[in-house]
Amino acid sequence: MAIAVVNPATGITEREFAAHTAAEVEERLAQAQAAFEQLKATSFAQRGDWMRAGAELLESETDSLAAMITREMGKPIAASRAEVLKCAKVMRYYADHAQEFLADEPLDDPSAVNASRAVGRYQPLGVVLAVMPWNYPLWQVMRFAAPALMAGNTGVLKHASNVPESALFLQELFERAGFPVGAFVTLLIGSGEVAAVIEDPRIRAVTLTGSEPAGRSVASTAAAQVKKAVLELGGSDPFIVMPSADLDAAVATAVTARTLNNGQSCIAAKRFIVHTEVYDRFVEAFTAAMAALTMGDPMDETVQVGPVATRSGRDELAELVDDARARGAQILTGGEVPAGEGWFYPPTVVAEVRPGMRLHLEEAFGPVATVYRVADLDEALAIANGTDFGLSSAAWTQDPEEQRRFAEELEAGAVFLNGMTISYPELPFGGIKNSGYGRELAAAGIREFCNLKTVWQA
Numbered sequence: 001m002a003i004a005v006v007n008p009a010t011g012i013t014e015r016e017f018a019a020h021t022a023a024e025v026e027e028r029l030a031q032a033q034a035a036f037e038q039l040k041a042t043s044f045a046q047r048g049d050w051m052r053a054g055a056e057l058l059e060s061e062t063d064s065l066a067a068m069i070t071r072e073m074g075k076p077i078a079a080s081r082a083e084v085l086k087c088a089k090v091m092r093y094y095a096d097h098a099q100e101f102l103a104d105e106p107l108d109d110p111s112a113v114n115a116s117r118a119v120g121r122y123q124p125l126g127v128v129l130a131v132m133p134w135n136y137p138l139w140q141v142m143r144f145a146a147p148a149l150m151a152g153n154t155g156v157l158k159h160a161s162n163v164p165e166s167a168l169f170l171q172e173l174f175e176r177a178g179f180p181v182g183a184f185v186t187l188l189i190g191s192g193e194v195a196a197v198i199e200d201p202r203i204r205a206v207t208l209t210g211s212e213p214a215g216r217s218v219a220s221t222a223a224a225q226v227k228k229a230v231l232e233l234g235g236s237d238p239f240i241v242m243p244s245a246d247l248d249a250a251v252a253t254a255v256t257a258r259t260l261n262n263g264q265s266c267i268a269a270k271r272f273i274v275h276t277e278v279y280d281r282f283v284e285a286f287t288a289a290m291a292a293l294t295m296g297d298p299m300d301e302t303v304q305v306g307p308v309a310t311r312s313g314r315d316e317l318a319e320l321v322d323d324a325r326a327r328g329a330q331i332l333t334g335g336e337v338p339a340g341e342g343w344f345y346p347p348t349v350v351a352e353v354r355p356g357m358r359l360h361l362e363e364a365f366g367p368v369a370t371v372y373r374v375a376d377l378d379e380a381l382a383i384a385n386g387t388d389f390g391l392s393s394a395a396w397t398q399d400p401e402e403q404r405r406f407a408e409e410l411e412a413g414a415v416f417l418n419g420m421t422i423s424y425p426e427l428p429f430g431g432i433k434n435s436g437y438g439r440e441l442a443a444a445g446i447r448e449f450c451n452l453k454t455v456w457q458a
Contacts, residue, residue, distance in 0.1 A: 031182030235391025
């Protein structure tokens with residue numbers, strides 16, 4: 001895939017970039033290793049000052065950065081602004097809390113281990129490679145970079161090939177904020193060159209957000225080198241609605257949960273599992289609300305749904321819907337590729353989805369929702385858990401026992417009750433099953449790329 005900015009609203013290639021040569025890759029890896037020796041010796045206070053300076057730069061340049069994001073991957077401009085500000089928030093969060101999260105953990109009774117002192121100490125691993133996707137071109141990277149750098153690691157970014165401006169900006173951002181040159185570097189390389197970078201002895205760990213096949217490839221390469229990996233590989237998140245739910249709130253939230261970021265979010269609700277008592281009312285209102293959304297130029301402030309980021313992604317989405325239609329599913333709204341330029345696909349609701357249809361198990365990465373009618377809580381759980389994914393989930397019910405069972409029995413990295421799945425700096429983020437392993441954000445996220453060293457003193 002060419003390293004280029006191709007505007008998904010028009011299909012026009014606006015800017016192309018030359019891939020880094022082997023010599024340029026070597027130069028950047030050497031910079032990252034040298035910067036690690038500097039950064040690990042600095043104080044949390046110094047790193048925090050640099051991190052807050054970076055947040056200030058993001059806040060002062062929000063409008064231009066939002067335009068860059070929208071031009072590269074097509075999300076509505078308001079969503080792009082929100083992404084920039086969310087990055088600033090996570091930078092400030094780790095600037096404020098890194099020292100607390102990585103403080104020594106002394107054993108209360110060291111005599112139990114025949115010591116006068118016994119301490120668990122967090123120390124940085126070194127250079128960490130991040131392989132990142134295009135759907136949140138700044139946020140996906142920052143939720144790794146902010147904790148990694150605050151811990152004293154340095155970062156090497158291999159970003160998606162369709163967001164090179166975002167990738168280069170991130171390297172520039174950390175340098176402008178005051179971090180040592182090389183503390184965060186970007187490699188403009190193809191996916192075929194990632195394995196060689198992981199195998200480089202200077203790389204001590206790797207994190208990837210992306211597809212399941214990409215995760216398997218990265219994980220196997222890292223494992224062969226005995227290197228730590230954190231993987232977030234997407235999901236097919238359930239959104240369950242029970243009879244006691246506030247239906248108006250559930251419908252409004254469901255629309256946002258399915259179409260946020262043009263439906264291209266790993267934690268977007270994708271499968272809507274609705275109790276038969278409220279199924280007809282929910283589906284009627286949900287379908288009408290999806291059909292009423294405004295699709296168009298993402299630079300227009302009034303547009304709610306922009307294009308899919310890539311032509312191949314739009315085509316894959318259309319194939320999933322066409323396969324379901326051919327096998328007997330009902331298309332309640334949308335479901336047709338519109339005429340005209342750009343890679344648009346309308347908000348779509350698909351009912352009567354059954355096993356054997358690709359849409360039943362595969363992740364629809366775009367504004368396509370599937371709805372299921374269930375007779376009771378047990379059937380809802382069976383459908384919700386009946387995939388290989390397990391990233392997040394949402395359940396709507398006012399019944400305390402149902403809430404308890406959903407929290408306990410949904411197979412996912414997170415359960416949101418009467419709300420929409422969203423990532424917060426304060427909450428651990430990650431999945432189980434084929435959605436990956438490891439955690440980002442909160443205290444868990446900064447500790448992933450640290451050595452927890454035991455210090456024992458006689």
